[in-house]
Amino acid sequence: MKVLGLSGSLRAGSHNSKLLRAAGDLLPGEAELVEFDGLKLIPPFDEDDEHARPDSVQALFDAIADADAVLVSTPEYNHSIPGQLKNALDWLSRPLAESPLRNKPAAVVGASTGLFGAVWAQAEARKVLSAIGARVIDRELPIGMADDAFHPHGPLVDEDLSLALAGILAELHAETRSSLPAAA
Numbered sequence: 450m451k452v453l454g455l456s457g458s459l460r461a462g463s464h465n466s467k468l469l470r471a472a473g474d475l476l477p478g479e480a481e482l483v484e485f486d487g488l489k490l491i492p493p494f495d496e497d498d499e500h501a502r503p504d505s506v507q508a509l510f511d512a513i514a515d516a517d518a519v520l521v522s523t524p525e526y527n528h529s530i531p532g533q534l535k536n537a538l539d540w541l542s543r544p545l546a547e548s549p550l551r552n553k554p555a556a557v558v559g560a561s562t563g564l565f566g567a568v569w570a571q572a573e574a575r576k577v578l579s580a581i582g583a584r585v586i587d588r589e590l591p592i593g594m595a596d597d598a599f600h601p602h603g604p605l606v607d608e609d610l611s612l613a614l615a616g617i618l619a620e621l622h623a624e625t626r627s628s629l630p631a632a633a
């Protein structure tokens with residue numbers, strides 16, 4: 450199983466990118482996580498351009514189509530998802546019948562430096578992914594106080610949160626296997 454990891458943060462030291470890397474190390478079996486690193490290149494969505502996708506947008510379409518599942522790790526900006534993540538999801542929704550997210554197993558996690566661990570942003574991301582037709586795992590992983598949440602070598606400090614992350618990944622794996630013709 451190949452999981453495409455999409456961090457909603459553009460910054461180099463992103464806690465959400467760290468969370469994706471921690472998730473990659475917890476994936477079961479043969480599964481691998483590949484991080485999409487082109488979010489910053491995606492231009493503002495314009496309905497006039499949707500039938501001639503820019504290369505950067507096509508790269509995201511292709512990366513998702515090539516993956517068996519998607520894992521979004523979102524920061525919270527003003528109790529919602531970052532605009533650049535919403536913008537990318539809007540591109541991915543057009544035309545809806547061709548969206549690589551349709552029927553794609555997806556899970557959402559999130560980290561923030563506040564107390565609540567991006568719970569509102571995670572709910573928002575699940576809502577938007579569901580609207581596009583992804584098969585979204587109905588679980589969240591609130592990683593609050595993210596400045597202190599990761600060991601320098603990668604894993605989450607809190608073992609209960611690490612177990613919860615592994616549980617979400619196991620659900621994502623099971624959801625993906627249920628739709629593949631042969632075990633992967």
Ligand code: FNR
Pocket residue numbers: 458459460462463464465466524525526527528529560561562563564565566567595
């Ligand atoms: C934030 N942050 C934030 N945190 C939170 O828990 N709830 C919020 O509503 C917001 N709002 C917010 C708005 C904007 C514009 C910024 C830049 C930041 C703090 C945020 O959680 C923190 O910057 C995270 O570290 C961002 O995630 P990355 O970049 O580390 O992945």
